[in-house]
Amino acid sequence: MDDDSEPQVALTALDPGQKWVMRVRALLTGLVPTAVSIAADFVSEEQLGTPFGYLSGLAIALYTVAAMGLPGRRFRRWGYQMGEGAIRIACGLWVRRETIVPFARVQHIDVSRGPIERAFGVATLTLHTAGSYNSTVVLPGLAYDDANIIRETIRSHIREDSP
Amino acid sequence: MSETVAADLRLHPATLAIRALERLPEFVLGLPAAAYFIGDVGIGAVLAIAVVGLIGSFGYALLYWSRFSYGLGEQQLVIESGILSRNRRTIPFDRIQDVSLEQKLLARIFGVSIVRIETGSSGNDEGKLDCVSRAEADRLRDVIRRYRAEAAGGAAQPPEAGEARAEAPALFAMNIGRVLLAGLFNFSLVFLAIIGAAWQYLGNYVPVRYLDPELWIEDERVGPIGSLSLAAALALLLVLVLIGMITGVARTLARDYGFRLTRTESGLRRLRGLFTHTDVVIPLRRIQAAIISTGIVRRHFGWHELALQSLGSDGSDGTHHVAAAFARAGEIGPILDEIDLPLPPGADAFERVSPRSMWRSRIEAGAVLAVAIPVAGYIWPFGWLLLALVPLLAIVPVLQFRAHGHCEQGGVIFVRHGVRRPKIVILPRAKIQSLTLRRNLLQRALGLASLIVGTAGGSRASPLKIDDLDNDIAHRLLVDWSNG
Numbered sequence: 001m002d003d004d005s006e007p008q009v010a011l012t013a014l015d016p017g018q019k020w021v022m023r024v025r026a027l028l029t030g031l032v033p034t035a036v037s038i039a040a041d042f043v044s045e046e047q048l049g050t051p052f053g054y055l056s057g058l059a060i061a062l063y064t065v066a067a068m069g070l071p072g073r074r075f076r077r078w079g080y081q082m083g084e085g086a087i088r089i090a091c092g093l094w095v096r097r098e099t100i101v102p103f104a105r106v107q108h109i110d111v112s113r114g115p116i117e118r119a120f121g122v123a124t125l126t127l128h129t130a131g132s133y134n135s136t137v138v139l140p141g142l143a144y145d146d147a148n149i150i151r152e153t154i155r156s157h158i159r160e161d162s163p
Numbered sequence: 164m165s166e167t168v169a170a171d172l173r174l175h176p177a178t179l180a181i182r183a184l185e186r187l188p189e190f191v192l193g194l195p196a197a198a199y200f201i202g203d204v205g206i207g208a209v210l211a212i213a214v215v216g217l218i219g220s221f222g223y224a225l226l227y228w229s230r231f232s233y234g235l236g237e238q239q240l241v242i243e244s245g246i247l248s249r250n251r252r253t254i255p256f257d258r259i260q261d262v263s264l265e266q267k268l269l270a271r272i273f274g275v276s277i278v279r280i281e282t283g284s285s286g287n288d289e290g291k292l293d294c295v296s297r298a299e300a301d302r303l304r305d306v307i308r309r310y311r312a313e314a315a316g317g318a319a320q321p322p323e324a325g326e327a328r329a330e331a332p333a334l335f336a337m338n339i340g341r342v343l344l345a346g347l348f349n350f351s352l353v354f355l356a357i358i359g360a361a362w363q364y365l366g367n368y369v370p371v372r373y374l375d376p377e378l379w380i381e382d383e384r385v386g387p388i389g390s391l392s393l394a395a396a397l398a399l400l401l402v403l404v405l406i407g408m409i410t411g412v413a414r415t416l417a418r419d420y421g422f423r424l425t426r427t428e429s430g431l432r433r434l435r436g437l438f439t440h441t442d443v444v445i446p447l448r449r450i451q452a453a454i455i456s457t458g459i460v461r462r463h464f465g466w467h468e469l470a471l472q473s474l475g476s477d478g479s480d481g482t483h484h485v486a487a488a489f490a491r492a493g494e495i496g497p498i499l500d501e502i503d504l505p506l507p508p509g510a511d512a513f514e515r516v517s518p519r520s521m522w523r524s525r526i527e528a529g530a531v532l533a534v535a536i537p538v539a540g541y542i543w544p545f546g547w548l549l550l551a552l553v554p555l556l557a558i559v560p561v562l563q564f565r566a567h568g569h570c571e572q573g574g575v576i577f578v579r580h581g582v583r584r585p586k587i588v589i590l591p592r593a594k595i596q597s598l599t600l601r602r603n604l605l606q607r608a609l610g611l612a613s614l615i616v617g618t619a620g621g622s623r624a625s626p627l628k629i630d631d632l633d634n635d636i637a638h639r640l641l642v643d644w645s646n647g
Contacts (some may be wrong), residue, residue: 101596132620
């Protein structure tokens with residue numbers, strides 16, 4: 001209904017490399033459950049005489065959707081905006097979340113890259129706040145240089161705020 | 164000045180006796196279970212195991228005690244501990260936020276006290292001396308306080324011993340009559356749960372089968388259903404109410420006896436407890452928010468509780484210190500004045516959330532009931548009684564809607580919510596750490612959004628939340644409140 005009457009502000013999209021990071025992650029995550037389902041289907045045919053193919057087909061269909069369809073849509077829902085004194089991060093395919101962290105409330109900042117992220121040239125920015133809710137706010141899929149620029153921007157604000 | 168401080172002081176020897184006595188119930192209760200697992204051995208063997216266990220744990224306590232020492236320097240406290248790997252911890256007085264004392268029942272008998280040194284970091288047990296004598300505890304606190312007072316204002320008046328400071332005028336205090344009255348409102352049936360748990364555990368050892376509640380129900384079914392069983396049911400109800408009241412009074416008396424809140428130079432100090440006596444200081448600069456709560460009944464008598472949310476210090480991630488356990492609104496104002504927070508405005512100053520929130524509760528709770536009732540009806544003959552819950556779908560969301568609201572005055576945000584236990588959170592805008600807008604599928608369809616406010620020291624599981632605001636209002640608040 002009101003569904004896409006969404007952001008009044010223009011959000012910056014993530015680096016395209018992140019789409020591939022998400023796909024590779026989904027492929028790896030789904031590998032074991034899919035293999036187990038196919039094996040179970042096979043064993044069940046041998047032992048119980050159930051027809052082979054239904055369970056495997058379902059598993060492969062789910063795997064394809066999860067690895068090929070969803071990451072792209074989830075990727076499009078991610079976005080961020082650097083404001084004057086705060087960063088805004090939006091995400092979520094079904095449950096939409098929009099978080100604002102004032103720079104002055106950031107305790108410390110991490111920029112991290114895993115092996116998959118390194119392969120696609122992206123990095124994850126993690127903001128730590130003193131709040132017990134949202135004690136870490138994560139922004140994945142930034143080009144490595146962008147992540148460092150954002151980190152420096154936020155850090156300079158922290159220094160100004162606490163002499 | 165003092166480069167090396169000798170850690171030459173030891174904990175009070177009574178610590179050993181307390182450790183041993185505290186362990187005793189575990190061993191006694193553990194014996195039947197141990198006997199069960201081991202199987203067919205004589206009572207002698209079981210006792211032997213128990214004795215070996217006791218000696219072992221006592222030996223460990225002795226070893227730990229002998230390897231634990233501390234020392235007080237000019238500017239720092241030093242603690243050395245560790246049986247094999249030694250650890251020397253230095254806590255500069257400058258970093259100490261405050262010193263809390265705690266005395267459990269056994270500790271009071273032996274005249275000792277646990278000292279907790281609280282520093283800025285949120286780690287667990289930063290500096291815990293368990294236990295030292297009461298006089299030593301007071302000395303530690305005075306040395307640290309005096310140093311801090313001198314560092315702060317040069318010519319600070321020397322703080323006297325603990326008794327003298329306790330005579331500072333109380334911000335809030337509860338006499339015995341007030342504690343008993345509070346107990347009556349704390350009606351609780353937790354006692355029944357304890358009996359139930361004990362029954363699970365000991366039931367097999369009690370030979371009298373008449374005590375089995377299932378037999379009573381059987382008898383009830385067989386016996387005549389008439390005036391007698393009605394009288395019996397009423398009597399049972401009366402007994403339950405009595406038990407609930409006695410439990411409530413006993414728990415409140417144990418916890419809040421001698422409740423006294425005073426102002427110290429750096430914070431608020433609270434003393435309370437009948438058996439476990441606690442002496443807690445809440446440093447002013449760590450206070451994040453205040454929470455005024457009441458109950459569905461006590462609200463009509465004008466009684467409230469004031470709690471202060473402060474940066475985690477007890478090792479837990481959130482700390483709520485009760486600052487006034489059972490108080491009139493007029494008594495809460497002066498306490499809030501001390502911490503520079505205003506009293507919340509009247510209920511009509513609050514802005515309500517979207518009325519569509521009632522439909523969200525109805526649809527979500529209705530979906531749960533639509534599944535749960537047929538399932539319960541299928542597996543349990545009385546399951547269909549759950550249908551009695553359906554009318555609640557009409558009423559409860561309205562009550563929740565009317566109890567929920569938010570407003571802002573002079574840079575302070577107020578959020579009220581809760582029907583059974585109404586609460587008002589008082590949060591200065593400057594203490595907001597982050598803001599999140601959350602919309603699930605149903606909320607998106609209804610044009611609603613929940614605003615979740617990240618605060619320091621709050622509960623991770625149930626953060627401060629304004630549920631089901633109109634989407635546009637929620638977006639406006641999100642941007643507005645994040646501007647410091």
